[in-house]
Amino acid sequence: MDDLIKLERNVRSTYATTLSLLASRYHYHIPISERDVPGLPRVLFLGNHSSGKSSFINHIAGTEIQHSGLAPTDDGFTLITHGETEETLDGQTVVTHPDLDYQDMADLGPEFLAKLQYKTYPAEILRHLTLIDSPGMIDSASGSQLRGYDFRECVRRFSESADLILFFFDPDKPGTTGEAISIFTEQLVGLDHKLLIILNKVDLFGHIRDFARTYGTLCWNLSKTIPTKDTPRIYTTYIPDIATGEADQKNTIPLGDFDASREEIIAEIKRAPARRADNLVSGLLIQAKRLAVHSAVCLEAASAYNHLTNKIRLGICFSLLLVGGASWLTRTWWFNDEWRVAFSERNWQALTTPGIVVGSAVAISILIALIMSYALRKLRRSIISEEGLDVFFKRAYKNEFSIRKRADLYSIWDAVKPGILGVVRAHGLRSLSTSSSSRKLLKKLEQSIEKEIPSLRRKIDFTSSFLSNDVQPDVEHDEQPPKDSVSLDESPAPPVREEEDRSAKS
Structure with a gap:
């Protein structure tokens, strides 16, 4: 045992060091206790x-x-x-x-x-x-x-x-x-x-x-x-x-x-102890794969959303600069003496032309803002829909899908998609990290899925540790079986008896 x-303990350590931080950034629930009991x-x-x-x-x-x-x-x-x-x-x-x-x-x-x-x-x-x-x-x-x-x-x-x-x-x-x-x-x-x-x-x-x-x-x-x-x-x-x-x-x-x-x-x-060993590693591997898909799709969706919103912000800033530049170039027309006198004397009828220009500019600005707001809402709805997430899933794994069919990825996707929908609807796309550190954590997790987690099975000889007394493993002549694997019914080996006899005589 x-x-x-x-x-x-190794499995729990892997949960804590490799999975927990990435899971917290993308609101993924890991069904494991943090206690090391x-x-x-x-x-x-x-x-x-x-x-x-x-x-x-x-x-x-x-x-x-x-x-x-x-x-x-x-x-x-x-x-x-x-x-x-x-x-x-x-x-x-x-x-x-x-x-x-x-x-x-x-x-x-x-x-x-x-x-x-x-x-x-x-x-x-x-x-x-x-x-x-x-x-x-x-x-x-x-x-x-x-x-x-x-x-x-x-x-x-x-x-x-x-x-x-x-x-x-x-x-x-x-x-x-x-x-x-x-x-x-x-x-x-x-x-x-x-x-x-x-x-x-x-x-x-x-x-x-x-x-x-x-x-x-x-x-x-x-x-x-x-x-x-x-x-x-x-x-x-x-x-x-x-x-x-x-x-x-x-x-x-x-x-x-x-x-x-x-x-x-x-x-x-x-065989339940051996099953537990298999279940621990298998459960860790399943959760790691699900977290990897969950994080990759969230990262892809958040990156696409931030990319589009940044484009919209740049467009708004460019429009403001354009309006500001046009106003600066036409300042002599805006601030001519006739309109200054009319404004100081509150002669609004004489200010009809600049009033129409300013009103049209304000109306156009409001219309553009409404269009942008509607486009952002529509974009957000399209991203957080099942069809939109399917697009980001295929985009996140386009390299894998271009090589061969991956039924395993589709199976994992079916399991994690409801969770991603719940996350983006509850927390929003802006709460999802797109930083380079998150990408490094995801890459570390993928490497752990490939090498570290499968190696946990190879570090321990489950056969000798968990095999019941009535079924003993085959042991080669040049290897000694672990003491825990020796059956209580087995008689001690002759060399042991000779050593005991010599110790008794002494």
């Missing part, structure tokens, strides 16, 4: 009520930590991690504790905090993991009216910070609840790489036809919910009794393959 803590890898359990989430947690921990049953047992989230003693903290304590990285959950409201719990338990698997148990999903798609807090927003927050998401279904409700459909179509969009879908309690089926029917129903429901060409893999398993290690149901279908599927799920849970 030392390598993981080191990686997280490394957190454990997190595994989130979602699913319908009575689908086996709490039972699965109890199974992998080897003891009963969470209450389970057919009826809903709780209506809040539970954070479960390792501790030398069993202890339970309430939600208000969790979000105010200086050593826990959940302070940002305080804004979810007092109703959420009243149902949030933090449990510590001396289970070995929890030493390097935090398990997050969630309340069972219900048929209503707007659970906030029934729970008292915004359940979907809570799921979104926990899902984004989780390194693995397990979504449980059971034979009674294979993907048909309103909240489950809503969560898949909104809160879990873009998190497919973290998600495992599990059909649990297959030991309840008395015949293989019942299993096939339920499995087909779940596939059908997911195909209508998840917008992908192929249905994602569905893990099918059951949870044996903790005491006996056997299925609760005696008259059931053959369960050998489902035991293997359960072991695959547990192996993925044990």
